[in-house]
Amino acid sequence: MRWSTGWYGSRGHDRLPWGGSSVPGLEAAWTINWPAGQVRSAGSDTLAVAVVGECGADDQQLQQGLAAVRAQHWRALTRWPGSYLTVARSGDVLAVIGDLAGQHPVYWRTEVAGTWWSTSASALAALDGAPVDSTALAAHLALAQPDVLGQWSLFRSVSRVPNGHLLLITPEGARTVRYEPTEYEPVDLHDAGPMVRAALTEAVGTRCDGRPVSADLAGLDSTTLACLAAQRGPVAAVTFADARLRGDDLAYAVRTAATVPNLAHHTVLGSPDTVYYAGLEDPSALPLTDAPNAYIATTSIKRSVLETVAGHHTAGVHLTGTAGDAVLSAPSTYLADLLRERQHRRAWQHAQAHARLRHNSAWSLLRRARPAARTDLAGAWRQAATELRRPARPWVPQAQRPMAWTPLLATADWMSCDLRSQLASALDVAAELAVAPARLTSWTDRQDLARLGADTNGWREIALAEHGIEIAAPFLDNTVIRACLPVPADQRGAPTRYKPLLDEAFAQADVLPPFVLTRVTKGGFNALAYAGLRQHAPILRDLLGSSSRLAAAGLITETPVATMLHRAATGQPTAQGALHLAVAAEVWLRQLETAPARWEVTAHVGTA
Template sequence: MNNTAPFHGEPRPHAAEWFLALPDSVAGCEILAVLPPTACRVDHPSGRPWLIGHWDVRDLRVASAGRVRIAVLGACAAEVAALERTAARIHDVTDLAAAFARIPGSFHLLASVDGTTHVQGTLSGERRVFCATIAGVTVAADRADVLATLTGARLDEGLLAARLLLLGDTLPSITTSHSLWQGVAAIASDSYLRVAPSGHGSVGTRWTPPDADLGLDEGALVLRQALDAAVTARRSSGRVLGSDLSGGLDSTSLCYLAAAGGRPLTTFTSDTGDPRDDDPMWADLAAEGIPHVQRLVVSASELPLHYTGITGPAEPLDEPHPDIVDQAAERAVAALLRERGVELRLKGEGGDELLGDSESYLPGLVRRRPLLALSHLRAFRAFGRWSWRTTVRALRPPDPRELLQRSARCLRAGLVDTRDLPRDDRAPVAASLPAWVTPRTVELVRSRMLRAADEFRVLSRDAAQDELLRGAVETGQKIRRAAQFAASIGLPVSNPFLDDAVLEACLAVRPEERAHPWRYKPLLTAAMRGVVPPRSLARVSKPDGTSLVLRGIRENREELVALCEDSRLARLGLIDAGALRTACSTSLWTSEDVPVALSDTFACERWLRDLEELRSPQERIPAHPPRLARGPHQAQDGDVDHAHAAT
């Protein structure tokens, strides 16, 4: 390893990856005393402990210059020598944001400058930052559960209950702004955390959205460069790359960038066997243009079904992960890719949120270019079969705060079957809970929705940018959980579309050119012209896997019913186990959203059980360290000035 800072301990490369960032103080040494002796470690320039945790050594780069020490943890294109030059230019912590704004990759940036600690994650929240007060000082981490274990924090049952809420497209998420643990604060993804030598933490904004003033051609060039640099950053760790190849535009683009220059590439394609699923055909077409490709094509019949093995324990993640219902299949695919030498799996998640269709730009376009707006509006009406009421709603969308408040007042147990509603009445059905939740859950979630309305924060003054950013943050939260699970089963995953530079490239393009009613993903198509063959750029379809989910529920009913016995959610008074058991025992559901609600519910149930089934104490941080305690003046979300400690 090429570190210029002291590095201690033998890391475990995958399971339970985490880090703590300790302040440059005596208290940091006290905290170190209760941490696992096998943890990885990097020190402050003073010699005091700074970064403690478990990580893959290939993901960490450290550089020093005098009283400045910089660490990047994750996928970063900058080599140690470049980081050392950057460190030499840093005279104050305020220099950090500008110095790292243009470095490609997806990583946590950590710095120790004259005793002050700086920590920031990524704009999507795929790499998050949390903090809590321990031994009277602010401590940062990339996992809330690590801080919760150190402080003995209690679970926030209201936020756990909110994980059972199904939100329509018109409502912002109410679960991305806070951790699930009382006393553990989540730092907003566009912000940083700084901890003074005294141990006092403060939060500030590190980034603002760019002006959306680039045309399609210029924006396409910027996006291509950003995506290419993002893939290069993954390669810089020395890992052997593999990539999903669904045949969709997002994954196909990543495959061609990863295989550029004749580099060998292993790809994975899933064949559902559903005649309505044209993914395999498009994947075959895409693979024909990759010269040194090793393909892994697996039929869905060869993989475990959804919910297989759901009753068995898993590595506890930071928070409930709905895709844990597919854990058996993910383990099988990871094993097959590892057998072929793959060490890092690229995925195209985030592409839809950044580059997909959306009419949110129409109100702004009406003000700037009314004739063009009218043309686009007519197209959206024709393709979507909009009524005049839907059209008016697109031009004058409801305020998210008011919509949250209105939805909270109407909230009840029982999913609404939108299939029986007129098309124009589907969008206003913005929030619902499954029939198996208790009245207590309804009240807890209603309170959370009202609080989210009060705390609602606009991410950009431009409505189209705000929607894109909100979608990126919500996707980043999902991907973060998936990445933790993937690391725990031995094959890390990475999602280049959610890199800061890629996100900025999309935001900088005029929204009416980034999303277009007549063309599918026009910005990505233009960016990949000359890289991806034209026939692959022509695809506009996107199948879903609903049939496989339904089959998994049918075939694994016994396992689902078993999880209803002595349900941990029922113990907390959040669900009626009998009603959940009934829902698992039939396919005659009153709503097409029931499979999604089941996934969310069993993700929470599995997570609570896994928290109880922690493995040996040596593998986890001690539950209640006797020498550490929160400060008596600690705020609800951590002892830190946290005006931006929520997205």
Template sequence: MRWLVGWSSTAAGALGGSVAHDGRHDDDAPYGGRVGDDGETLQPVGSQLLWGDPDPLWAVGDWRPDEVRVVKADAQTRVAVLGTCGATDEQLRVGLFAARGGALRHLTAWPGSYTAIVQVGRRITVCGDLAGARPVFHTPWAGGTAYATAALPLADLIEANLDFGHLAALLAAPDVPAALHDSTPYDGVHRIPPGHALILRAGAREIAGYEQVASLAVAAPLADPDSAVGAVRDALIEAVRARLAAPRHVPDIDPGPVPGMGPAERRAARGMPVPGIGADLSGGPASGTLALLAAGLPGMPGTLLGHGTGAGERLLAVTFNDLAVGGREAELERAGSLAANPRLHHVVVAGGEEALPYADLDGPLTDEPGPSLVTAARHRARLAAGSADHFTGYGARQVLDAHPARLADLLMDRKRRHLVRPVAALTKADGSVLVPARVYGAARRLARTSYRAGVEGLAERLLHRSFGSDDPSGAVGASLAALTWGGAGPAARWLTGEALAEVSVRLQGAAHRTGVGPGQRPGDYRARAALARHAMDLRVLEQAAEIRSQRLHAPFLDNQVVRACRALPETLRVQPGARAAILRTVLKGAGVTDLPPGWGAPSQESVTAAARAGLRMAMDPLLTLFEAPLLAEAGLIEARVVRKALRAAAAGEPLPLDGLADLVSLELWLRRLLSRRGTCWTGTPARARAVPAGIAPQRRAVSSGG
């Protein structure tokens, strides 16, 4: 786990910083530090100081040397970029000068995935990304503001307790930004929304958006589909090229031969990835596109010479074959056809019952909870066979596909004829002649419903436990449930009435406090919320399934790729098979035309089958987990209700398995958090850490009349 942390104090020298001989603060002085009760200097454990007082900044964790860059214009002006960034030092300097004048968007326009921090005098600017995969957190502290790219270090710093309202919202309405707002699992630690920057001036904080705001007075120009797809192609190629241009890293030195073990076996026994670059090759369009682009673009070899049997080959392609659950034969066949490319070295990882969801309930503590905690072992088995730099197709569905609520956007733009093909596809999947009328009616209602009315309607449904309209059954049911401003989460049905009432109060307050934003329609709003939710869970997955010395790269979540995908016309997005068609065009523009038959065909059935099989296999440990759950102690669930639901789901009843994954993952995360004994800081009084009192629910808003 890697993160950065710093703070902005109220006054220069307030935290014990050094002062120059002429009375001015010396920005190049080392960190003077805030001294703890035992005379220790307060600083993060295992950190490297990027700049010192009065507003210090640290990088914490196993950062590679090329992932941490600091460029200075003068003693008072500098920029730090952490992560994979394709900008040169001169481009960073130009972006620094632009940010000094207030133009923050320049800091997010380079290819790659990174976090940029700018210091201009006492003004600190920290830019988050558009997707939410690189979030920024902040909290009031010592009369100023502390910030970080992880929430747990800030929670340790202020000894934060759990925010049970946030945990309830994660279960009841995880895809509704109004329910979560800027909260985190830790009370007092806040998150800035995607597409925004945190600006600190001598301890005072401001949150500002850096993206262009749509105009309500002037209609946006019509986007040309060909040029929009071309922009997506260029952005993806630049994102892949930025990773190829980065230095290669050898994870570890092979200690030497072991009798009966080859280099691959020795590396697997140590849990180390293959040196070089690799990619997932699941047979789907997203991973296949990245693998073929990485194999075809000029750059350094994917596998380093002298390391392993595939030395010097272009790219290591990894395919996961689930032996416990079938249904992916067509995808595996397509992956094998793609792997016939001589530039690819294909590795198939076979997973049995030990790789099913819920099979391994042990794991590391992550910064936040997420449903991927129950599948971390499954992903770790695949990633362990991957490379030190590994491409994944995560995020392609969220940035390229059309959220069903975009049908309402088309009606608002008077483009009814473009609804014909998506509605016809739903009718074909369902087989009912009533589907067109139901879908059109739901889209029309959403187009005529204001944001405030939609959020208040969801709050009312949660308060009265009315989940009928939020229960998706099949493609048509899922589409109808998504044609709202916000829906209840799959785990909401198992929450207590008090927890649902708490979330209802949060929604009602948000409906009166904030709006959806100027010029934003329901489809665009729901799509951005779904992307932020997916990016947050990917961040949890990276931490839960982390392989030492390995970096996961998700180019579809890069700022430039997200921007290019958002510029795609809605009339193109909503067409059936649009994602596969767009990626096919991207590959054709890059010179790849030989794709296997059926490439891009959707396949989600095996995911549900694997989840149900994992529930059956892990039924006894799961029932033990919910004998005396911490969620029940916090007042969010009743243990017997969840145990009954687990048995019913394992028996094959049509229950939302995603909701059970949310409950199990949150319970696992709470247990790991409370069993933690360390802290992220040295010099804190009595080794202060987050949640010092354990599960101690505070007075609810519904019980206090708030």
């Protein structure tokens, strides 16, 4: 697993990370399993900056960044293209800055002599064997929004830096400081188009640095990245195709590859084994991730794609359209914001259009939106806490429940009464501390991105460990997020146009064939999810049954989970998302039991 870590203290430390490499210019900072070309720095000692990851800044720009470090203008160090961690030192002040999408998370723990920081919570927990925090894991399972409990990590004694914050360490101690606004100043869709095109072009260009390039070629988002990369050189474009999928991804991919120079298309044919939940018989055989990871469920599908890529080149970079939906469009929950802002006519017009697409009622959509329009984030958390103290709810599909700032998922109803009560108390405390945007969509956009970023890290571990391929998700870059999210959600998610922001960005750019931009369809994997639930029901029953680590902690109870697995195995409507979360968490807990050592004990060395 790749990670970074460092020490800041008045006295020396007695641990070193196994296999760690010192970060040039920074005392007591190390990277583990990062290639040397992705660890760069400028300055040294008390004025230094280092970036770890895919950073588009050249050496001169890094050197110029020292002026921002000296002035402690930390946000300026997050504006380069790419996805990376920044570590900066100005005198006796150390700033550790992750990205906006959680691909480079930051954690810390304080000891008497100083502070350890790291991009791996599990590594910091391994310093003294700190256990998993059951309440934090309950929040992960029941709420699926990383920032709900703020600085709580999944491990006791380990703190996390919330989204949009940085870690600032001084002789007085460690604290988090917000560097990103909770909401952006609105930018009109038409005005944002050129900025989105420039950000995506630069993000893709940062990865096209001489390595072999491959890319998914499926939906509109991945096709955009593949076509941008093809402007710079050859691209091995891959499309996963399975007869059980009802979609036109393959037809569009073949047509696109025939139209766009430099795209060499390869079809990845599905098989009986390329379904959800395949390969979970032995969790210890899967690459270790720092947190429960959604891609565990789709490992067999991802592996089939990566094997095809590896057959054409090795040690390359693979572009994925992950998070394109999150930044280019918006879910219909923005209707709650329109109602809150008393834009009733616009809310009604949009509800009618959404209802036509879903063969639903506009009135039912607005009824679902009203509760979220009448409260704020803190109020929503108090309501959720009240709900958790009541008996568990009968299951109904999430799409039929009222819209919410932080929806309670079906997994909340599978927990023991004690865990539900603990989570309720934590939500009450969080509500007292909440600093939230005025709009529901501003909150949920950031949470969706943080969740997607963490999950993409899991896919990256699989690709690196098994094939030496680097996964790149340009839609998760800071620069792309900042170009897209200022566009109001009711413009990004307008139901009368499919991904209008992408259309504004590329309609006149001669990058995408016109038939791609006019596409209004999107593939889905539901058939493979249900096939996997049926095919691997015995394995899932074993994972979540009597020997389950989640059950031992009270995070699930046997009867409702068994009922849901039975529904899934018989093809009935199922809480797929909840099962997904539970399986990923169970696999992760079992992996932790056999995780390799992270630290070696040494003599006291180094000071801040």
